[in-house]
Amino acid sequence: MAEEIERKFLLLNEDWRGAVQRSVAFAQGYLLGARQASVRVRIEGEQANLNIKGVTLGVRRAEYEYPIPLADAREMLDTLCEGPLIEKTRHYVEHQGHTWEIDEFHGDNAGLRVAEIELAHEDEPFARPGWLGAEVSGEARYYNVMLVKHPYREWRDE
Template sequence: MPEEIERKFLLKDDRWRGQVERSLDMAQGYLGNSQQCSIRIRVSGEDANLNIKSATLGIHRQEYDYAIPVAEAREMLDTLADKPLIEKTRHMVRYGEHTWEIDEFYGDNAGLIVAEIELGSADEAFEQPPWLGADVSDDPRYYNVCLVSQPFNAWPENVS
């Protein structure tokens, strides 16, 4: 069974920016979400995917990912996906034995930046970079699927 084991962190500062190896702009939207799973469409450059992820809290989830035609993905994002879409740049940063994915969000989630690391097992040890902040792996507010209905700029602590 395909699975994802992922930890998610906030960042202390911008020191990671000098270590970026590559960056990808992404747009993604969700459709047909239920208590059991989320269904995501993502476009990144000339690639597009349909992703189904179990709706479980924590670092371990079932995940199924399938390549789809970019034109069809863009059409689904335009016509079927819940709004607002998630817009972000994913920066890849190598630290220790792992590549960190640092997502910098835009639009209704502007100002939010999180770092993710995929692990081979839930208890896998990893070196923590000095720019790494609080672990938010168990906080559903930081799940992309939740950022559609409760965007970062609407969180009480972010409203001016």
Template sequence: MATEIEHKFLVCNESWREQAHASQDFEQGYLCGDGPASVRVRIEGEQANINIKAATVGTVRAEYEYSIPIEEAREMLACLCVAPPVVKTRYWVRHAGHTWEVDVFAGANAPLVVAEIELNTVDEAFERPDWLGEEVSDDPRYYNHALAFEPYSSWGA
């Protein structure tokens, strides 16, 4: 089984931008609203994929991902999604031997900024950069699937 080991954090300042070495715009939508898995279609620049991820909360989940033609992804985003697409720009930031993914959300999820690190093992050590805030790996509201159905801007103060 394919497994993802990922920690998710809020970002507390903008100093990560100085270390960012690449970025990519993303648009992703979900083909189902609930169940044992989320099924997502995503366009990343000129590439597209479909992703199936166990609908569990935490740092370890089953995940499968497959490339699909970009035109088919555009059709799915336009016609098959059960919620508005999530739009974000992802930045890659190297820090202490790891690459962090910093997602800056747009639209209904702005101004949310979340950083993720994928690890090879559950007990792999990593250094927290100074721009990292609270860990939200166990808070389902911060998962992209949840943000599609209940955007950050709707949470209230």
């Protein structure tokens, strides 16, 4: 089975910006009706993928990803996905042997920034950059699929 081991963190400050090696615009949506998995259509720059992830919270989840034609992805985002779509810029930052993916959200989730690191195993050690804040790996509201249902802009009213 394909698996993803990923930890999510908030950011303390903007110091990571000086270390960005590249950035890519993302647009993604989630197909309606999936209950046992999140089924995501994602456009990453000029490439598109269909991604299926288990709904388990935590750092380890089943994950499958397949390339699809860009035109098909655009049509699925427009016609089959729940709204609002997730719009974000992903920044890639190398730090002591690991690649950090920092998602800077736009649209209904503007203002939210989350750093993610993928690991080979759950107990893999990694160096914490000085800009890294609290871990939110087990908090459902930070998952992209949840940001569709309860966007960050609504959190301020809670």
